Structures are given as C-alpha cells and as structure tokens.
Amino acid sequence: MTQIELRNVNKFFGAVQVIKDVSLTVNDREFVVFLGQSGCGKTTTLRAIAGLETVDSGEILVGGVPVQDTRAEDRDIAFVFQSFALYPHLTVYENMAFPLRAVGTPKAEVDVTVRRVAGVLQISGLLKRRPSALSGGDLQRVAIGRALVRNPKAMLMDEPIGSLDAKLREEMRVELKRLHVEQGSTTIYVTHDQIEAMALADRIVVMHAGVLQQVGTPEEIYTNPVNLFVAQFVGSPVMNVCDVVVGDGVVTLAGAAEGFAMPQALTQQLQAKVTLGIRPEALEVVLEPSAGAIGAEVHLVESLGSHDIVDLRIGQALVRARTRAGLVSGPGLRVYVKADASRAHFFDEAGQSLGIRV
Amino acid sequence: MAAVRTKGEMLRHRLSIISLLVILALFLAPIFWITATAFKPRNLATTVPPTVFFQPEFSPFVKLMTKRSQLRSAPTAEVYNAAPWWEQTVFDGGEKVVRSGKGEVQLSGFPSRFLNSLIIAITSTVLAVGMGTITAYGFSRFKVAGEDDWLFFILSTRMLPPVVVAIPMFLMYRVVGLNDTHLGLIILYTAFNLSFSVWLMKGFIDEIPKEYEDAALVDGYTRMQAFFRIVLPEAATGIAATAVFCFITAWNEYAFALIMTNKRAQTAPPFIPSQVGSGLPDWTVIAAGTFLFLVPVAIFTFLLRNHLLRGMSFGAIRK
Numbered sequence: 001m002t003q004i005e006l007r008n009v010n011k012f013f014g015a016v017q018v019i020k021d022v023s024l025t026v027n028d029r030e031f032v033v034f035l036g037q038s039g040c041g042k043t044t045t046l047r048a049i050a051g052l053e054t055v056d057s058g059e060i061l062v063g064g065v066p067v068q069d070t071r072a073e074d075r076d077i078a079f080v081f082q083s084f085a086l087y088p089h090l091t092v093y094e095n096m097a098f099p100l101r102a103v104g105t106p107k108a109e110v111d112v113t114v115r116r117v118a119g120v121l122q123i124s125g126l127l128k129r130r131p132s133a134l135s136g137g138d139l140q141r142v143a144i145g146r147a148l149v150r151n152p153k154a155m156l157m158d159e160p161i162g163s164l165d166a167k168l169r170e171e172m173r174v175e176l177k178r179l180h181v182e183q184g185s186t187t188i189y190v191t192h193d194q195i196e197a198m199a200l201a202d203r204i205v206v207m208h209a210g211v212l213q214q215v216g217t218p219e220e221i222y223t224n225p226v227n228l229f230v231a232q233f234v235g236s237p238v239m240n241v242c243d244v245v246v247g248d249g250v251v252t253l254a255g256a257a258e259g260f261a262m263p264q265a266l267t268q269q270l271q272a273k274v275t276l277g278i279r280p281e282a283l284e285v286v287l288e289p290s291a292g293a294i295g296a297e298v299h300l301v302e303s304l305g306s307h308d309i310v311d312l313r314i315g316q317a318l319v320r321a322r323t324r325a326g327l328v329s330g331p332g333l334r335v336y337v338k339a340d341a342s343r344a345h346f347f348d349e350a351g352q353s354l355g356i357r358v
Numbered sequence: 359m360a361a362v363r364t365k366g367e368m369l370r371h372r373l374s375i376i377s378l379l380v381i382l383a384l385f386l387a388p389i390f391w392i393t394a395t396a397f398k399p400r401n402l403a404t405t406v407p408p409t410v411f412f413q414p415e416f417s418p419f420v421k422l423m424t425k426r427s428q429l430r431s432a433p434t435a436e437v438y439n440a441a442p443w444w445e446q447t448v449f450d451g452g453e454k455v456v457r458s459g460k461g462e463v464q465l466s467g468f469p470s471r472f473l474n475s476l477i478i479a480i481t482s483t484v485l486a487v488g489m490g491t492i493t494a495y496g497f498s499r500f501k502v503a504g505e506d507d508w509l510f511f512i513l514s515t516r517m518l519p520p521v522v523v524a525i526p527m528f529l530m531y532r533v534v535g536l537n538d539t540h541l542g543l544i545i546l547y548t549a550f551n552l553s554f555s556v557w558l559m560k561g562f563i564d565e566i567p568k569e570y571e572d573a574a575l576v577d578g579y580t581r582m583q584a585f586f587r588i589v590l591p592e593a594a595t596g597i598a599a600t601a602v603f604c605f606i607t608a609w610n611e612y613a614f615a616l617i618m619t620n621k622r623a624q625t626a627p628p629f630i631p632s633q634v635g636s637g638l639p640d641w642t643v644i645a646a647g648t649f650l651f652l653v654p655v656a657i658f659t660f661l662l663r664n665h666l667l668r669g670m671s672f673g674a675i676r677k
Contacts, residue, residue: 052572072575079576085569089591102578146577 002063002153002186003028004049009058011044011210018044019055020210026154026188031180033197034190035233036207042190045207046156049188050079062153073102078147082159084139086131092118092142093127099150117145120179136164140172144179154186162191173199194234198222206230228351231277237309239345240283240319244276251276251344256315260339261292262358269356275347282343283321285310285328286336293336298328312337389652395645400451403641417447418642422650424448425456425464467621468647471629476654478540478625479608482547486604487597489548490555491563495585497556498563499571509557516553520613528617538619546618547608554607555600562596563589598665606655626651 004026011019018041026032034042047053049060051072060068067075078099086095093114100110118124121141131139140160147155161172177200180187191197197204198218206213206221206229214226225231231239245252245259246267252259253276286293299318300311308323314337321337328335346354363371395403397414426448433441433449441449448455456464493512497505527546528537536542566589574584590597616628630647633639659666 047572050572050576052575071580072572073578073580075576076578077576079573081569081573083567083569085567085573087570087573087588087592098574099577102583146573150578 003061004154004186004188005059005061005064006045006049007059007061009045009048009060010056011041011048011053012056018210019048022058022210022212024205024212024215026186028186029184031187031189031200031202032205033201033203034188034205034207035192035194035197037192037233040207041210042207043158046079046158046188046190049154050077050156051075052079076150076153078150078152078155080143080147080155080157080160082162084131084143084160086139086142086146088131090130091127092123092129092131092134095131095142096127096145096149099146103150105150113149114145117149120148120182121145137168137172140164141175144176148179148183152185154188157187157189159191160189161196162193169196176200194236198234204234206233208233224353225277225345226353228275228277228347231345231347231353235279237280237320237322239277239279241275241277241347242317242319244274246270246272246274251339253315253317253319255317256294258294260294260337260341260344262339262341262344266341266344266356266358270346270354274354275349275351277345277347278319278339279343280309280320280322282340283312283319284338284340285312285321285323286338287327289336290338293338296335296337298331298333298335301328301330310335392645392648392652395642396649398642398645400640400642403645415447416444417451418640418646419650420444420448420455421451421453421640421643422468422646423466425466426453427456428452429454467624467629468626471624471626472650474540474619474623475609475625475627475651478543478547478623479605479654481540482544482551482608483601483604485544485548486551486555487559487601490552490600491559491590491593491597493552493556494559494563495589497560499568509560512553512556514553515549520550520611524613524617527614531618536618538622538624540623542618543615543623543625546614547611550611550614551604551607555604558600558603559593559596562593562600565596566592595665598662602659602662602666605658609655 006022006024009019009022010017020041022041022045034045036042044053048055048068049062051067051070051074055068058068059066062075062077086092087098090098096114096117097110100113105113114127115124118127121144123138123141123145126134126138126142131142134142143160147157157176161169161176164172173196176189180200189197189200201218203215204218204221205215208229214221214230216224221230221234225234225239228241232241242253244254247259249262249264249267250259251262251267284293285296289295294314296312296314296319298310299313302309302311303325306325308325308328310321310323310328312319312321312335319337342358344358346356348354394410396418397416398409398412399415399417402409402412429449429452433454438446438449445455458464496502497509502508531537531542536545570588570592571581571584574588575581579587610627611625612627615625619625619628626647630644630651633644633647
C-alpha cells in the first residue's frame, strides 16, 4: 500500500494556527494513532490528509506524490467519520456500493466486493436495512465496510468508536486491530482516548495545540515521555507530578519532612529544584515503616476491583499510588511509601524531560 | 407512548380537543359553504335561511365552462330531448348554451384561465425551488463574503407589498412587451417566491450534516455529484415543503395577475370575481369556479402531506 508523509504542514483558521509546522512519516502498512485533547488539531490534520481541508503551507505526500493540491475525490483515501456519515436514504448495501459506483465499477463486481467485505465484517444479514435501523456497532461496521470496499491507498479514521458505549468500544477495538492485521492498510487513527491509542497503535503521535509533542511506540511514549504534557496525557491514573527539592541521595516533596531515597548517581546530575514525575504504579505503599519508605496519610481510596488507587498526602503534595485491592482500609490511615527510582522522571521548569534516568 | 395523566390534565386534554374542533369547524365552514353552493340550483343559492338539504346538480360547473344566454322561451321537447344531459341542466335553469354555426359548444373564459394558472404556478414553482435550492446550498456550505447582507437583501425583496411595486412593474413590463404573457407572470412569481425559497431551503440544508458530503467526496464523487446524489435526496422533505408554499403563493396571487394580465395570460383569481358582472350575479357559477380552484392545491398538498408534516417540524429537534 502506501506511505504518507507530512512536510512542514501549517494550517490557520482565521488568526488561529491549528497545525503548527507538522512533519511526520507514516510508513506503509503502519497503524499510527494521533492522540490529543479535543481542539489539538488532530482531526484537522487528518482531514487535510484526506483533502477535506486545505493546508496553508507545507506538503502532503501520499505514496511519494504531493497531493496537497489534489481534490479529495482524486486522492483515493478512505475516511471513517466519528458520526459514521452513512447516507440515511440508502440501504447498507447501497452505502457500501457507493464508492465503487463513483469509479464506474461493473455491477457484478460491485456485488461480489460488497458481499465479500460484508462477510469479513459480519454484516451480511444487514445489507437490505437502512442505517436508521442499525445499532451503533453495526453502523460502525458499515462505515468501515464502506471505507474498505474499494481498497484505498490509506484508511483514515476519526474517532470511529468514540460514540459507542464502553463495552462495545472494547469489542470494536479488538476488531479494528484484527482488520488491520488482515488487510494491512496504512491507517491513521484519531482519538482522545489514550487506552485506545495504546491498544491499537504501532506508533502514537501525541499532539497538543497543533504541535507534535512526541512520536513513538506506545511503550516509548509511556516509559519515556518527552515532556509533562505527554507524561500526564498518557497513562491512567495520571502520572503524579510534584515540585521537589533534590538533596544528596534524596528527593523531597515540597513541605514534606522526609524524602524518597534515590541513587546518588541520579541526584548528582539534578539541579536543586526540579519537577518529579512518577506513575502511581511506581509508588509502593506499605503499612509498616521500612527502609527508604516515607510516611504519608491516606486521603482517599478508590476500589477498582483488580486494584485500588490510593490518594496520599505527603507534605503539601497529594500523590496517587496503585496498590493491591484491599491493602489500605480507608482514609486517615498512616502508611509508608517507597518510590521506584528507575521509574522516576525529572522535568525542567518548562516541562521538558531532563532525560535523566537511573 | 401514553404518559400517565392526572385528572386536571385529562380535563385540559379534552378541552383542547374541543377547542380544536371548534377552530376546525370555523375554518372549514367557508369551504363547506362554497362547495355546497357550487352544487346548488341557482334559486337555492341565496335563500334565507340557507338551504342545507338539496338535490345536488352539476349545472353550475357546466355554466362555468360554457358561454350561455337567457332563454326567451322554453325549448321544444324535441330540442330538449336531443340535448346531452349537461345541456339539459342548463335548460332547466332557464338558460341555453351558446353554440357556433356548426353546432360546437362555445367555451367560457374559465378553462383557459384555469390552464394559465396551472402553467404559471407550476413553472414558477419549479424555477423558484430549483434556483432557491442551489442558492441556499451555496450560502449554507461556502463562505460567501457578506453572507448576512446578501441574505437580508434577498429577503428584503419580499418586504414591499405587491401593490406598491405593481404600477412600476406594469410600466416596465409594457415597455419590454411582457404584460399579459405567461413568461411575464412566471418571471414575476419566480422572483417573488425566490427569496422565500432561498431562506426556507437554507434552513433545511443547514440541517443536513456536512459530513455526508465529506463522505461522498472521499468516496470519489465530485461536489456536484455529491449535491445531486446526497444533498438533494436528503433535502427532499424541505423541497416538498418549499414547493407547496411557493405553489400556493403563485396559485393564489391576485394583485399582479389583475394588473399585468387581461386575457391571454390571465389566471383564475382575477377571472372568477369578474364573473360577478352586472345585473343578477349567478353565485353558483362563482362557487363552482372557486371550488375547482381549490382542488389543485388540495391535491398537491395531499400528495406531499408526509413530507410536509416532517418539513414543518424539521429542525425543531436537534439530532
């Protein structure tokens, strides 16, 4: 299939710059997810690739050919909309046949293709229905079917499962992954849901305010966030971020009596005041005092079944830790917390990662 | 689904149904009156109190369609029996149908006026709705410089009462030779309805999600194809509603028709009252003309009723 490349793409809506100098290469057969909050420019970027938005400067290459001045209908890129955008006056069959009819595909071939794709998506029984008579999951399958029938150069998906309920979303996520593995089409997928992004992506592109923050595999993004935005956007519950005072072999949260023990080799590289980022699962809560553990007061306990999320007050800071279910009985308890130094992140004042790790 | 109602609500519900029936009766009474009069013998048309039960007859319609003259003496039995049934009803009323030297029945002015009304109303409706839909699509989907001003300007053409512009229009039409022509009235009604059509259709097209067209574009269709294959079918409801309104306006229009036409392109509205004429008016004939004039609008509205009902409530609910 196709490689998609963006070179220094800029886009303004009036005075507002929604895409800021974005450069990116999506490899052939790759599944790339644009992740970011609403209004970060991810959908606009996707629409620009499809040809539904113009760009003010920069180049968009599909299969090595610049397409920024090519009309949407000539780009041969399929698009799955968040609202599905199935034509309400046409049946499922007609909806799926619609893109094939555009290029004058013979009737027999249309029929064979539509039925084959419907089979793959398990919607063969729905072909005569109107979209209004379908459930959310089926609508989504039809929308994907319409995108798949003509074997496009690339598939673009704009939050395609965003409007489904949680359980169905999980099912469809698996199905999308399976489809991508089977079809192997170059896919760009837009979402604000970091779990979806982690589950689906070969590579994640984190966007914020029209700027690419970080591009990398889900593991890279999770374990080595380049700045505070990425660090806090990816991961649930959110990474703890606290201002700390760095001592010799110790990192103290503002207002706390004691600090987390950290290797000297690490603390020597740090300035006196930095921002510590540490994920809840990198904090270990114990009930008895032990070496390297500092005292904390339990503020809140969220029981999630498989594990608990415990809010702890250490000095002036509130941090969240992940514990096994039932470990901490309730608020007000005095507990002790250890930090895993190998999973601690340090950021400068501007929120950029210092890149200093154990 | 019927929701649970309290006694007070039940009472209010009944009261509202009763008041609806009263309003309905009030609105239907003139239509009943005209319809009844159209089937009455002439001598029962103006009785006091009104005659409610009578033997319906078709003579008013025959008289409406034909030229007639007063009978000086009753026709002979031979002539009477030789005449077709519809001509006999005219004899019964004390009149006779005028025939040419070859014995052909002479038509009155009504059939041609009625045909003119149909031609002019249908053509101007098609034009107004067609142009209005395309214009509305442009305003709805593209950034038009000064969009609000343009839309206001379009609407402002509707703000002057027809009577105010009728005289200057008449003078202009006379200069360019459009007075008393079908084309003249078609242009006039199209222009008159266009503003209405643009505004109404813009509302309907605004309601159609842009994403349908985006989807059609990425599916490989041009914008024009997307318009015809996606937007038009989706806008069918709005088009039907707009067409009904435009048709009724053009069909009922009286002032321009009266001033701009006198014979060739005259429509039914100025013609029917002209039959009141001098002397004793025959109200049954006028009622028959009015009744026939009601029929096309009723049929048109009836055919589009489903679209119309959806059209009226369209946009009231956000999806």
